[in-house]
Amino acid sequence: MPSTRANYDCETMRSVSIIGAGCTRFGERWDDSLRDLVVETGIMALEDANVSGEEIDALYVGNMSGGRFVEQEHIGALISDCAGLSRLHVPSTRVEAACASGGLAIRQGVLAVASGYSDVVIAAGVEKMTDVTGGTAADALAAAADREWECFFGATFPALYAMIARLHMHEYGTSREQLAEVSVKNHHNGNMNPISQYHTEVTVDKVLNSPIVADPLRVLDCSPITDGAAAVVLAPTELAKKYTDAPIKILAAAQASDTLALHDRRDITTLDATVHAARRAFRQAGLGPKDIDLAEVHDAFTIGEIAAIEDLGFVEKGQGGKTTEEGLTQIGGKIPVNTSGGLKACGHPVGATGIKQAYEMVLQLRGEAGKRQVDGAEIGLTHNVGGCGGTALVHIMSR
């Protein structure tokens, strides 16, 4: 593979920290609109950061498809307005990279602060998916894929991941049971997370017998339709102590792109975007996979997590299923993955997920994760993917 550029020079750019974070409960929030969710999370984050409106230099919001879900675009102006910041005329920008919109918002916020252009920046994410029927939601999500050359021929979003799963099973012997173990673990973790959409345990049998969505993936292999919002407050590390005793330092904020369509990928079972974003992140942080204590990865489908732990470098290519089955990624295992419940159990409000991952990491690194706390968590990694791998964001943070 050709070498990858670092594009984040830590010596000339100043260090950035998270000084506060908030996240709404994820689920089918019938009583709450997109605007309600944004306000709810905004208030949580600002109170956690001890920041007042006048101090905010910029807003970044990740939202995949306000237009298809609630017929609303111009989300940047919308959240600034809802947050009462329109009179302060705060610059507010919506970013979109399908399911990686949240992670992208964080990186954009980090760049704004690291460059010295802004001091206090909010990176938020929101998606309101239940105001339309399931069929319309599926169609909106399919826009994360290649509409002209995949969806037009009948591809659905689960179908693309299903094809990755089938080839992964064919080439590496990964089994359906191993895929199901991801769902079992993440439901178990989600059950301990107050904001999670689901608080139910599942078994391998239950997953294997749930209705087929796109063979070999079944309903319990797939993340749900969810409403939710999350936000983090960023500030230069040198100023962070002013706001909090427990700033979480961002050691790396890396991003990579790849072909949009699955059929154009170099290797269908590898998300090269993840591989390159991870390499860039590790180089920025001066670390390697073995230095990571825990990770939040993109398990839109169970195969997503299996491919992720391989592509991020935690295990060798092809070993993701086996090592998951052996407990590597459980709380108490060598590298706990998705202590929040992941996308599968915690839920996947598309634009918010990347921010929720950071929120979980903040709780873990502060020692505030309650029953799902990973002992001695010092360095964490978040991994957020757009579509079936067209974009990947990797952040590394530490206490």
Added chain:
Amino acid sequence: MPAGIVSYGVYIPKYRIRVEEIARVWGDEDDVAQNLNVFEKSVPDADEDSVTIAVEAGRNAIKRGEVDPRRIGAIYAGSESHPYAVKPTGTIVGAAIGTGTEFTTADFEFACKAGTAAMQACLGLVSSGLIDLGMAIGTDTSQGAPGDALEYTAAAGGAAYVIGQDDLAAEIEEIYSFTTDTPDFWRREGRPYPEHGGRFTGEPGYFKHVTNAARGLMKKMGTSPQDYDYAVFHQPNGKFPVRVAGKLGFSREQIDPGLVVSRIGNTYSGASLMGLAATLDAAHPGDRIFLASFGSGAGSDAFSIRVKDKIEKIRCNAPLVEDYIKNAQYLDYALYAKHKGKLRL
């Protein structure tokens, strides 16, 4: 200069339903199949229609004769089941077979003889030198109303003929048509299923027009049934073509190669052209073929065709009618109804 068939191609969908299965559902007598001399019929897949069938048949014709599609100056597709009432099948066929933009097209309809009418139109344009090659297609995914007698035979299939003046696989020596205003079978605009006059479609319909067209052609040419090696008559069921052949003096041996209805049903606009293709699949250079189509409404087009040497060189470049007939997968009535869109959604 003589004009005729440069190449031909057919397409029959792979699904079938047995006549006895349809009889079972409607509580009809066991011997329906025997009475009609039709035992099973072809059924289109849910993603097939007259256009897709026309394209497959057209592509087979191009392939068989190694025809440069850009030479085609006219495409006429005849059908009772054009998917659009307004937007011709011919435009889609042209784009799919690669004609480029320099051609004319308009759709044809004349019940089951729309395909032969299209052939006559191509002959005219070609013989006058106005175009180089023409393509005539008969294609249908005909609908029989559930429980109606026609449901036993209404089938899906198509045949395409490239008409030209050079390099003929078969020369069309002469044509003759007999047409009247006879309401034996029709479908009003916007209605899903046709109506028919029952026994009225027999003598005053099929037999009158086919015998008149056939006798008219033979009188015009001074020929008789003995001058022909093969004969193809429109085949709405397995009985009518046998009876009309007998009436006109043609033998069972002459019509057998072209009699495909017993095994695939009546492909309507494609039917006589399908019978002709099955005959061309078997004929030798020098053989003479008699063809008379029939379309309700009503009319018959008769053709005298002389097979040339080229037929043996090109025959196997594309699937034969028999190849498609043999590629069969059977459905029960419920799946058949779903495929044909008879279930109101």
Added chain:
Amino acid sequence: MSAAPRFWRHIPQRYNLIGTHCSNCDEYYFPPRDICPNCRRKAQMEDYKFEGTGKVVTYTVIHNSTEDFKRQTPYTLAVIQLDEGPRLTGQVIASPDEVEIGMRVKPVFRILGKEGEKGIIYYGTKFVPAES
């Protein structure tokens, strides 16, 4: 919502698999690319009509579809590698137990979808097992 212009623009691709070929680096592209990822502005792109034959790289049987394809489920979707090199996504018309990784396929002309009862019909290319 009518997508007629977007569909019409790609009729050569959907009906006849017209892609591109870069004669600078000899790589084939389907769907067609205006910019060769290898050569970028040094590319020499020309149209190329693919045979349509190829093999199945991976596949899935879709049971839950978007609204447009609801009546067709279950159907098989595959990533197919054309003989000339590029890969595309397409439906394979075969029973689920017939399809396997590595199976050879050939193209057929079928209806891809319809815009409801009143809208246009989208035609295009699907695939069947090569021996059928």
